Amino acid sequence: MWQIKKYSWHFSLSLFIFIILGSFLARGYTFPVGNHYTHVPQIKSMLNPELYKNDYYVQEMLNFTPRYYYQYLIYFFSKFTGSISLSYLIFYLTSFISLIWGLSAISKIFTPSKLSAAVLIFLSLISYTLIGYLKLFPNTPIPATFAMSLTVWGIYFCFRQRWIIGYLFFGIASILQFLVGVLPGIIIIPIMLIEAIKNQNLKQVNSFGEVNVFGEVKSQKRVCNSEVSVSSGNTSGKECKTHSRQSKFKTITNLMNFLLRYEFIFLVIVPLIIFFGLACLVYLPMVLTGTTSTNKLTNEEFVFIYGWVRNPHHIIPAYWNWKIRLDFICFILGGCLCIHKIDITKSEYLWQESITETKISHSSTFPEVEIGKIKEKKIREKDLSFTDVRCLEKWKFYLIIAESILALFLGYIFVEVYPLALFAKLQLARTVPFAQLMIFIAVSILVNQLYQQGNLGLGLLLIISLILPVPYQGICFFILSAGLFFLERWRYKLIVLLILFGGFIFYLLHPPIDLIINRFLPVPYQGICFFILSVGLFCLERWNYKFIVLLMLLGELIFYFLHPPIDLIINRFFVIPGLFLVLIFPFILDEVDVTIVQKKLMTYGLAIATSLVFVLGLFEALPGKILEVFEQQVKFNRVPQDEVTKLALRFREISDKDDVILIPPFVSNFQFFSERAVIVDFKHFPQTDRGIREWKNRMEDVFGVPLNDKLAVGAMEILFPQQTGKELVNVAKKYRAEYILTRVDWHGDIEGKVMDKEGEWVIFQINSD
Numbered sequence: 021m022w023q024i025k026k027y028s029w030h031f032s033l034s035l036f037i038f039i040i041l042g043s044f045l046a047r048g049y050t051f052p053v054g055n056h057y058t059h060v061p062q063i064k065s066m067l068n069p070e071l072y073k074n075d076y077y078v079q080e081m082l083n084f085t086p087r088y089y090y091q092y093l094i095y096f097f098s099k100f101t102g103s104i105s106l107s108y109l110i111f112y113l114t115s116f117i118s119l120i121w122g123l124s125a126i127s128k129i130f131t132p133s134k135l136s137a138a139v140l141i142f143l144s145l146i147s148y149t150l151i152g153y154l155k156l157f158p159n160t161p162i163p164a165t166f167a168m169s170l171t172v173w174g175i176y177f178c179f180r181q182r183w184i185i186g187y188l189f190f191g192i193a194s195i196l197q198f199l200v201g202v203l204p205g206i207i208i209i210p211i212m213l214i215e216a217i218k219n220q221n222l223k224q225v226n227s228f229g230e231v232n233v234f235g236e237v238k239s240q241k242r243v244c245n246s247e248v249s250v251s252s253g254n255t256s257g258k259e260c261k262t263h264s265r266q267s268k269f270k271t272i273t274n275l276m277n278f279l280l281r282y283e284f285i286f287l288v289i290v291p292l293i294i295f296f297g298l299a300c301l302v303y304l305p306m307v308l309t310g311t312t313s314t315n316k317l318t319n320e321e322f323v324f325i326y327g328w329v330r331n332p333h334h335i336i337p338a339y340w341n342w343k344i345r346l347d348f349i350c351f352i353l354g355g356c357l358c359i360h361k362i363d364i365t366k367s368e369y370l371w372q373e374s375i376t377e378t379k380i381s382h383s384s385t386f387p388e389v390e391i392g393k394i395k396e397k398k399i400r401e402k403d404l405s406f407t408d409v410r411c412l413e414k415w416k417f418y419l420i421i422a423e424s425i426l427a428l429f430l431g432y433i434f435v436e437v438y439p440l441a442l443f444a445k446l447q448l449a450r451t452v453p454f455a456q457l458m459i460f461i462a463v464s465i466l467v468n469q470l471y472q473q474g475n476l477g478l479g480l481l482l483i484i485s486l487i488l489p490v491p492y493q494g495i496c497f498f499i500l501s502a503g504l505f506f507l508e509r510w511r512y513k514l515i516v517l518l519i520l521f522g523g524f525i526f527y528l529l530h531p532p533i534d535l536i537i538n539r540f541l542p543v544p545y546q547g548i549c550f551f552i553l554s555v556g557l558f559c560l561e562r563w564n565y566k567f568i569v570l571l572m573l574l575g576e577l578i579f580y581f582l583h584p585p586i587d588l589i590i591n592r593f594f595v596i597p598g599l600f601l602v603l604i605f606p607f608i609l610d611e612v613d614v615t616i617v618q619k620k621l622m623t624y625g626l627a628i629a630t631s632l633v634f635v636l637g638l639f640e641a642l643p644g645k646i647l648e649v650f651e652q653q654v655k656f657n658r659v660p661q662d663e664v665t666k667l668a669l670r671f672r673e674i675s676d677k678d679d680v681i682l683i684p685p686f687v688s689n690f691q692f693f694s695e696r697a698v699i700v701d702f703k704h705f706p707q708t709d710r711g712i713r714e715w716k717n718r719m720e721d722v723f724g725v726p727l728n729d730k731l732a733v734g735a736m737e738i739l740f741p742q743q744t745g746k747e748l749v750n751v752a753k754k755y756r757a758e759y760i761l762t763r764v765d766w767h768g769d770i771e772g773k774v775m776d777k778e779g780e781w782v783i784f785q786i787n788s789d
Contacts, residue, residue, distance in 0.1 A: 031620055034627035035606060040117055041630040042602035046595055047145055048159045050655040051108050055162045057692040058704050059087065063104060064695065066095045070677045074756070075697030076718075077704040080711035084305045086198045087707070090163045093196070105657040112161035115169035119144070119157055122172035126461065129179050133468040134610065138603035139479075140464035143486055146596065147456055150344040151428070152449025153333045156456060167197035171204050175457070178208045181215055187291035191298025198302050199450050205295050207423050207454060211416055216288050311708040323439035325716055328729040330705050334447050337432045348452075350494030352421060354501035355459030358482075359417045361504055362465045417458045424455035466504070478504070487596065595653070660689065663779040667761070668693035670776055671783060681759040681783070682752040685722060686736045690761060699755045702736060721751050745770035749786050760784045 052060060062081045065072045072078035081087065097107040120141055127137040147156045157168050174189035187205060194201025306312040317325070327335040340348075427448040434443035463486070467479035478500070485496035605626075609619050636642045637650035659665065668690045671681070675696055683690050685702040698704075700718035716727050723731075723739045724747060731739075745767040752760055760770060763780045772784040 031623060034623050035609075038623065038627040038630050039602060039605065040113075040120065041634050042605075042626070043120070043141075043145070043599055044113065044116055045630065045634065045650070045653055046599035046602055048595070048653045048655075049109070049112065050160050050658060051105055051112075052658060052692065053160055053655075055160070056108075057688045058701075059091075059162070060104060061691060061695075063091055063094050063098065066091065067098060067104075071695050072697050073678050074680050075691070076714055077701065077706055077711065078697070080706040080708050080714075083311050083708055084309050085311060085707040086302055086306075087163065088305075089195045089302070090166070090197070108161040109656060111166060115161075115166050118169035119172055122169070122176055125176045126172065126179065127464060129176070130461065130465055131468055134607040135471060135604060136464040136468040138600070138607055139467045139483060140460055142600050142603050143460040143463065143483070144457065145599065146487055147453070147460070149348070149452050149456060151340060151348050151452045152447070154450060154453055156453040163197035164200050167193040167200035170196070171200055174201075175204060175208070175454075178212065181219070183212050183216075183287060183291040184294065187295035188298075191295045194295075194299045195302060198299070199447055202299055203427075203446070203448075203451050204454050205299075207420055207451060209292070210423070211419060212288060212291065219287075306708075311710070314709045316709040316713055317441070319441045320439050322441040322712070323435055323444045324729070325712055325727065326441075326705075327435055327439075327444045329727055329731055330702075331447070332729065332732055334449060335431070335435060335444055337428065338436060347492075347494035350498035351459070352425070352455070354494065354498035355421065355455075355462060356418065357498075357501035357505045358459065358462040358466050359414055361501070362414075362462050363469065417462060420458050421455045424451040427451040483600075659693075663781045664690055664761075665693050667776055667778045667781055667783060670778075671696065671759075674775065675759070679759065680755065680757040681761055682722070682748060682755070682757045683761040684736070684740045685719060686740070687761070699751070699757055702731065718755070721754065722748075741766040743767075752786060758785060760786060 061072055061075070062078045065075075065078050065082065081091075094104065094107055094111070097111070098104045101107050101110070123141045123144055124137045127133075127140045130136070144156050148154070158165050170189045170193040174186045174193065177183075177186035177189065180186075186208070190201050190205035190208075192201070194205070303312075332339040428451075431443055431446075431448035434440045463482060467482060470476060470479040470482075482497070482500050482504075485500050486493060488496055609623070612619075633642065633646070633650065634654075637647065637654060638656060640647060640651075642650055659669075664687055671694045675681075675694075677696070680697045680699065681690075681694070682699045683701070685700055688701055688703045691698045691701060691704070700715065700722055702719070704715075706712055706715055719731070720727055722743075723736070724743055725739065728735065741763075748760055748762070748767060749770060749772070752758070759775065760767075760772070761781065761783050762770070764777075764782050765780055767784075770784045770786070772786040775783045775785045777783070
């Protein structure tokens with residue numbers, strides 16, 4: 021992960037343990053939540069077939085769907101461990117390690133700096149985009165989490181032009197989460213084609229000579245010309261030898277041309293065969309079993325139900341308001357400026373690789389094509405970022421970002437204008453996290469360059485701008501990037517003025533207080549800390565390290581004395597800085613001027629401490645306050661304490677396993693905790709054509725109105741209470757349900773027995789006749 025060549029293996033292991041467990045604890049973990057309420061019931065049914073026998077959603081999801089392999093993976097591992105929650109935790113930790121290791125490997129392609137690796141990992145772990153409402157790596161164990169841990173390795177190997185291995189990772193990722201594996205694989209295809217053509221032409225030039233405009237190789241001069249005899253008596257013999265050698269050389273040339281052509285096919289076609297072959301393991305069985313691409317739903321119906329009603333936040337561009345779009349535009353523009361600003365050619369790592377490659381190429385069998393060291397060095401210094409095939413050129417960053425923007429445009433055209441089911445299924449907004457990743461790579465390199473120039477404060481501001489709430493994240497990031505791009509000579513004063521101007525806009529627009537709390541610091545503490553940091557950069561540029569740290573500590577002290585809620589202090593004041601400090605710890609070890617013994621003591625102590633906290637926390641053996649903090653960060657087997665969850669847990673004890681209950685479709689956790697079948701749940705959306713049609717019919721029966729696109733934005737909470745008790749009883753009887761979950765103030769007139777009650781929520785038992 022991070023190269024620590026001068027230390028022993030047990031020191032490196034201790035450092036590894038601290039980074040993984042420390043960042044895991046700082047980042048947080050939650051199970052179950054959200055998507056688990058829709059993923060886990062079918063796994064429970066596989067482990068215990070008596071559960072959910074009458075639940076249409078669970079039975080549909082037991083057919084071949086995109087989650088088929090993922091469900092069986094958790095199922096088999098849960099049979100081995102005896103616990104679903106433990107299985108999820110193990111898979112998440114494995115994915116977490118793979119992601120951090122993969123991102124660190126990607127960072128090393130461009131620079132050996134540990135600071136760059138830490139920044140890239142930090143930004144990737146906390147990144148979130150409202151274009152599609154997606155996280156690059158969520159803190160919950162879901163299929164996208166597992167798949168992304170493999171996708172980063174696919175990106176790494178493709179950046180290193182090992183296409184077969186890269187597309188193998190993309191294919192395996194698509195088995196776990198189809199879109200997270202398929203979309204990046206498609207994005208990389210143009211880069212693979214361009215690189216394959218470039219490498220083929222480069223090899224032809226190095227081996228045989230020039231390549232003409234038609235791609236044909238011009239043969240070099242005969243090697244045997246210098247061997248023509250000066251003696252007239254031996255002329256005939258030498259001409260025979262010359263002719264023989266020339267014919268052999270032409271034969272070798274033709275053979276090499278043939279191999280080069282088929283090498284191109286091998287390097288391009290084989291990775292795609294592997295990639296699409298693994299992806300077809302998901303899609304083809306669904307087609308063959310009739311679960312998708314049937315005539316049960318037209319394109320318009322599918323896009324309406326799946327896109328406009330169920331997943332508008334992921335699919336429908338019209339769902340993203342102007343603030344989200346402004347943030348995205350500013351973020352992309354700022355990212356492009358950062359990409360332009362970075363100087364990959366100054367990377368010592370890449371320079372050493374290019375020198376090594378140059379030495380290898382000089383040992384050619386054709387001595388006349390050797391280039392002098394001085395001339396080669398000048399060429400490398402001038403054109404390394406454009407000609408070196410071992411260096412990822414900037415155009416690849418721009419291309420991936422452009423492809424993401426094109427994908428969003430295609431999503432708009434073929435979802436909103438001309439609906440096609442294929443484009444709704446692809447959820448093309450999922451390409452945005454990969455554009456984010458390219459920008460994060462550029463930012464990590466730029467932060468390291470700023471540190472090398474003595475401008476770490478600007479680098480920290482650049483990082484801070486990327487964790488602000490939308491749309492201020494994109495605005496501040498763009499302002500900083502523009503300042504670094506245009507105002508290099510006057511960087512301190514004018515950049516800080518621009519930052520203060522951005523802060524002024526921030527306060528004029530008055531963002532919602534809950535959004536600020538969720539994303540960063542609350543008002544007015546955010547403004548105080550932001551102002552203090554800006555003043556430190558503006559006035560104390562020469563002593564920026566000591567004074568900025570002191571000013572930040574002063575801001576923290578003010579923050580503490582103003583007494584914000586304790587959970588807010590833990591979540592926003594310690595968690596994000598704590599995560600960053602854990603990730604840059606290897607960088608700190610290299611920078612601090614202490615003895616090796618002290619470094620070892622610090623590392624061993626931190627590794628032991630984090631290991632104890634993690635293990636004892638899982639067994640709930642930590643002291644009181646420490647255990648509270650641990651449980652707030654690591655929710656290993658979370659059980660909410662709301663009224664509905666309490667009712668669900670008690671209903672599981674007093675009902676039979678084959679009972680069916682009618683619930684409000686927006687109460688998504690009742691089915692999970694009660695382990696009982698429900699008539700319909702809004703989030704429990706089947707991934708089969710037959711199941712989608714059934715879901716639509718049941719939703720219309722429960723709400724008493726045709727399906728509409730307002731259900732996802734608050735209409736359900738209005739429509740369900742408007743139904744009369746008699747109407748709900750009729751719907752329950754239609755689907756053979758004997759119980760109804762509702763509120764007393766909504767449907768207190770239902771004729772039936774009150775089975776259980778918690779607050780205003782109540783479960784009625786109705787007559788089945």
